[in-house]
Amino acid sequence: MSFGLPNHLVRTVHSRALANASQWGGIACLAAALATVLLTAANGMASQGGAGVWPTVIALVPMIGMLAVLRRVRTVIMTIAYLVVGTFGTFLYALTLLTQTPSYRETSLFVFALPVIAMLAIGGAGSGALVGVLWSTLGYALAEVAVLIAAHLADRAFLPDVTSLLAYLVLVSVMILDAYVSVGRHTPQTLIHRAVRDVHASSVRHELAVEFAAELHDAVLSELVTVAASVPGELSPRLRTLIERDLVELGRDAATLSERHGTVDDPDASAWHESGLVKAIEQSRDDGLVIAVSGDRELVATLSPAQDRALGLAVRQCLVNVLRHAGTAEADVAISASDDELSVMVIDAGRGFVPAETAADRMGLRTSVHERIEHVGGTVTIWSSREVGTTVMLTLPIPVPVAAPTQSDGPAA
Incomplete structure (x- = not known):
């Protein structure tokens, strides 16, 4: 446990690090998907000699741009915008590959997992573990639904890919582990903070007690000595006035006494x-x-x-x-x-x-x-x-x- 960095700053640093790692991973997956499609077209595997691949490129480039912007502007609106663009892009990407590439007859291939992983990587941008898990789950579900619809329209078999499922489970596990570690670190720092406050409060109470004792000594002791040395009977008017004034002074609130500096x-x-x-x-x-x-x-x-x-x-x-x-x-x-x-x-x-x-x-x-x-x-x-x-x-x-x-x-x- 680090005492040099406050607890809330540690959590912020961890959140940003996880967001950066997951979003860079998403960008890498989209770039790999784009490179795979271009390589496929260059090798002449597309049914139209490469012309049919352009809808796939149009689907991937906006996703890369939105994810890059989201790295700098992490807001709910930008997250929702990325999910909308990503869902449509994943659908167009899968539909184009399934219709333009005869060798792709089902969706469990690795090439279909790449945009799905980029969609679930949005969870790393959450401000907490629960929020991050919800964003990842939503992104993963939307991407899988988009691939399912594309497979249905292309008359291809829909089979969930293991790669994107493993990526989802790993990311969710990391976020939950980070939340668990944060809770374990939170308790001792809370106790330290409260201990410091208790020491400060004790010091303030001690200062008030010392000041009040000094006030009691200075204001009352001389009158008590005078009363002890006086002749038994009624007090003199002057001594009575002094004692009454000191009683009023001692009856003031301790907070008012502590704030009096002149x-x-x-x-x-x-x-x-x-x-x-x-x-x-x-x-x-x-x-x-x-x-x-x-x-x-x-x-x-x-x-x-x-x-x-x-x-x-x-x-x-x-x-x-x-x-x-x-x-x-x-x-x-x-x-x-x-x-x-x-x-x-x-x-x-x-x-x-x-x-x-x-x-x-x-x-x-x-x-x-x-x-x-x-x-x-x-x-x-x-x-x-x-x-x-x-x-x-x-x-x-x-x-x-x-x-x-x-x-x-x-x-x-």
Whole structure:
């Protein structure tokens, strides 16, 4: 098991490798079929001296082109288009060979298996094992039906070829094995991820406990010493006021205590509490989400008003997605910065998803997050995997302060 490559990236790499291998195999089969037909025509085995072979060439060339395009554009529409073109091409290919080549009297020959293998190779382009098996099965079935119809029209015997059947079983077995290995690798990485989160949560709780203990020590100990040393009887008004004020202070929520990084007069602290990011966090907490905030909160003060608003709305949408889709009520918001960039990460350990499978009509991530952040010059990066969780990193450029104009050193008027 590799710790260097995240689980969802490993699955993507395996999926692409399997797709490339199967599609290159399909292209090779189609090229071999084309070469076989041309060689047959050149040797004079076609009944019309080679002229009758051209429908076969017309059937194979579009299939090769569509499969080559599908290697770069792996979408459902392109997959369906290839299946349609491939079914018609396989039918025309088989019908031409059966009618123009007298020596081909049944369909179990290897030459008829080549386009069928190219059709079932479409399964390697699936985004998962089940999807890949379904595509392969559909491609194999359509190709066999096309050959069956061609054999019936040409009055030839239809016999399923063993070669394409073995190719189908091998490809399906590889996809199922890859899914099984992915599940075995998924469990330990999930445990590692959750262990890291538990360590982080424990560290945050420890910091809160230390801060609260320090607050308790500083605010109450002196009053307790004063009470112990005072004369028995009613407390003085001054001491009563101090104790009441400290009780109110200690009754505040621990989250509010942990977010206090300065006095009210501190402009950075004021900017943090008035930022769009804080509003997004507080609104999500009101919705029932438990949010742990870490990092340098004062860095939010470096953003422009437009960036602050865009960041707040984007983070709000990310937290809404956690509540609606992640299946968890906890999230982390981490703030960090370099010399010229501010990054905010929204992290959850929910059910996760595969970004490439996000439906086109899902407006949340595309409009409320990606477009909003990109509009103010930022970028959005998403890491997610099923049953592991999701991390969304929003990165914004820190505006360069404009230097105030200086007066000329020339003589005064």
